[in-house]
Amino acid sequence: MIITHQIELESRGSLSVTNITEQVREIVHSSGVQHGQAIIFYRHTTGGVIVGEHEPGIIADIQTMFEQIAPVARNYYHHLRAVDFNGHAHVRSALLTNHVVIPILEGDLFLGTYQDILVIDDQTEPAPRYVAVQVSGE
């Protein structure tokens, strides 16, 4: 069985973090899959999805790290196209994973105690953001 859903995020961009664990869990529950896996795929090029602890200090550290690696205020070749000016977000996105795979065991996400599914969105302005969730198994 393979079931695909899409989650629309309420993201404001600028490295905002959205915890979608419960939404993914509901999709898994409604799928009826007992053993399998869920693929969570970020459908844009200015962010990513990680499995991590949704703790403010950790998020602050991640944001600080990205600001050091690819600061917003820098000239990026991407800006030469003069279409948009989010070069930092594309560089940071390249350092993130655009998908994660979570095992499903006995009908539930097989996550560790401190693990959450976090979408990091770095678009410069709030915009609709989508994450695909594909559940497969039996």
Place this chain on the structure above:
Amino acid sequence: MPAIPRLAVEVLEDKYPQRIDFRTRTIFWRLAEELYLGKIDGRSFCRGVVEAAGIRVTPERLEGKLLSAALPHIPALEVLAQLPSDYRIWLVSDYPREWFGGLSSKLERYPFFSPERLIFTADYRLEKLVPEIFPLLVRDAGQPRESCVLIDGDSARAVEAVKCGLPAELYVDAFRLRRSFLLRKMLPEARESHSRSR
């Protein structure tokens, strides 16, 4: 209490079956920010929401529906109730004062929310809520910054608080809040050993 823009979306989608699109939700966010800052009152917020959503309802009626739908998250309050009595708990409300009267009855079972320790964000008359509000909250709490813990259901606000040096917990659910209190040794049971995996 639920975040005001989300509450507005939930009430509109529930009571007036209509999908609130992303652009409209961003207008709700902007209106809510003005509400938090005291630039508009609750009725004006509802007026803006009705206009943005294009829904045939009076702002007064929407306001009533928002207030009846706004419920405190009881499991969170139950965790707070477990804190030893020497912790002082302040309630920071981004709901406007005129709404709070109707909501306070829902908190009656939790007397640790003293009227003397109630802060309305609108009263600060800030230009920008974050990060300007954090040092003011610490000042009004009258405690060293490192002795305070801000508990917020808004991820971005909690993160900005930490960046300002104010310890913060992101409220995800009651289980995690209690676990965080244990890790911070704020609950008596913290002295008991507990295993955890990271």
